[in-house]
Amino acid sequence: MSDIIRRDPRKAWIARNRLHPEHASVLAELGMGDAQPAQWMGPNGVMRKDPHRVGFIGPAGIKRIDRSGVQGAPGQVQARSTAAQDTRTAVLIAEPAFHIVVVPDMAGGRLSAHDRDLLGLARQMADKNASAQGAVVAIVFGELKEDSWGEAGIDRLLHLSDAALEGYSPEYRIAILSAAERELKPRYWLFPDSSLGGGDLGRRLSVRIGERAATQVWQVDLESETPRCTGRGAAGRKDITRDLPRVLLALAECGEPVSDTRHEAQAIQLQQPLPEQLVRIEDLGAVAVDPASVALSEAEFILSGGNGVRDWDGFHQAARVLGATEGASRVAVDDGFMARDRQVGATGTWVTARVYMAVGISGAIQHLQGIQSCDKVIAINMDPGCDMIKRADLAVIGDSGEILSELVKRVDGLKQENRDVA
Template sequence: MSFEEYKDIWVFIECFQGQPKNVGFELLGQGRILADRLKQKLCAVVIESNVDKAIDGAKCYGADKIYVVQGEEYKNYSSDSYGNAFLKLCHKYRPNTILIGATIRGRELGSKIAVSLRTGLTADCTALSVDEDNANVVWERPAFGGNLYAQILCSGTRPQMGTVRPGAFKKPEKEENNISKIITENIRMDKVSALTKVIDFIKSTEDAGVKLEEAEYIVSGGRGMKGPENFAMLKELADLLGGAVGASRAAVDSGWVPQSKQVGQTGKTVSPRVYIACGISGAVQHLAGMSSSDTIIAINKDESAPIFEVADYGVVGDVFEMVPALIKEVRSIKNL
């Protein structure tokens, strides 16, 4: 089957109230690799009422083209309005591949588009590559509880589509002088046609501080923390570092921390500059969510814990002695 009419790699730049999310820029970096290997253009798709920041970011992170749909009906995300706009762009320009962040909105939008276009969608990917023989994207994702990774091809239809975990890739270097071609499409949707509308936003108390998936420093706790009260010292260390607190599934399942803090195959994928694992054994499901961190520091009493196999620095010791010592040292360095 020939797919010559389908060209270019598209990346959806998700925004919230005009502010682009990091995952779109992370995917532009990976999209560039795919586009170069397939000898196609890298394109960003921006749908919003306030598009300026998203366009500027897409330019700096390497987009060759930027498709822009702007209007007051796109101020708040709706699968009806966003889906309608995205589908019209697809019908007109026929992309070869579409990358969307595996966020709550991205997962909904991706599946709506895929069903409408009668194509495949690989969800929750953590790695991407190209099948050089057939020019198919190889979508890689955890399977069977993270015990193995599946490689999935969409060889029978186009566009190829996948949602990719935030934090699975790092943002590329900025190119301040990059020149992108801006293509503006006037796609409007009558408010009456939308099945849903946003009434209000209620900010979660968990949203305060640095977001886990965007933090450069993460201090995570596992079963070895022994209880919810002991996560206070992890938060103290994270705050001193300007970072965020994470947790293993064991800590979340025990009810010590909310699920939004979970790092791992069934949680969030992160790639901070420094990841400090405290009392975490290092099950493969957890490693799937943090192994791409620049530097991993592990603290565990069990010298045979799997976490030490991926750690750059390992401390065999009691977290209740080591973490307070780290806090004291950081305070001393900062003259606090």
């Protein structure tokens, strides 16, 4: 045999033509099959990619390259998703130089956005000096549903749950926080300045430990030689800038939430037992509130009626059975079916409900403005093309009276079942 390399132009052509039925077998024959990876390190240290080997053939027989890694070869997907998880670096602070204690509100047993902002601020303050890093300690009370403590930037977690801590128990909580003050000697205490919870506890603690708290803080300047903070005063009309005190009550968006580090969230306990508490405030439990008496702007669940409602008695009945606060569109108010203070929209009330149920409301722009901060919108309407349907998370096209009466039947049935069980 001669040393001359003979090429088979037909095979070379098949190897180039990825749509040819013999493509794979010819590639294997020529030694260009699966052995060669889609990307490799080139001789000059540059990643080389073979564009013919990435991507996949789409349903129309056209090659697709999906760079998000969502689709494509299964092996690639695995690699991408693990890479996405690993971008957060794990931070371990074994011997902190100091402690910063955060007492989040934990509304509904979870870290709220406000809590996360506060933890982000605490993180900034703790990591200011890289050589002497501090630890962020979170003190949380009661039953919890949260599980991403480390991702929120917490190094140490002090969780106390006790029957006496349920409900409103500020005196007991302050006793715990005072014990934490004695044991941890934190450099700073951070509270969310919310009306109940952090705002109340923070003020109590600052008075107990004799520190003049900075309230409604929205900016902390750590760069100046003595750290300073800026907070609102005089009912939000003044900005007060002062030296950073030990107790801070901060507003929402005071800092960026932690996003690219993961912390250990190690559980800690208080060493000393708590002294017996004299209970002077007794919690007698939640009061059943008549939904009709709740202010429209703060109602959680609103049933709102408009021009499409024909059966107003049925509407009121439905609101009563569902336990919803009643609202109305401008037309319903102008026509005298509802009171003026029930009007939702730009000229009426801007509502913040979690669930807003619009019955027979087509969705004028003024009305949609009024409901823009609602979480879930349910629309019941005859007209499938109206603006409210576009806004709604769930839209039911049909006669509102019939649907409401069916709904009332079902809710009544559920209530009856519960009564029978109980």
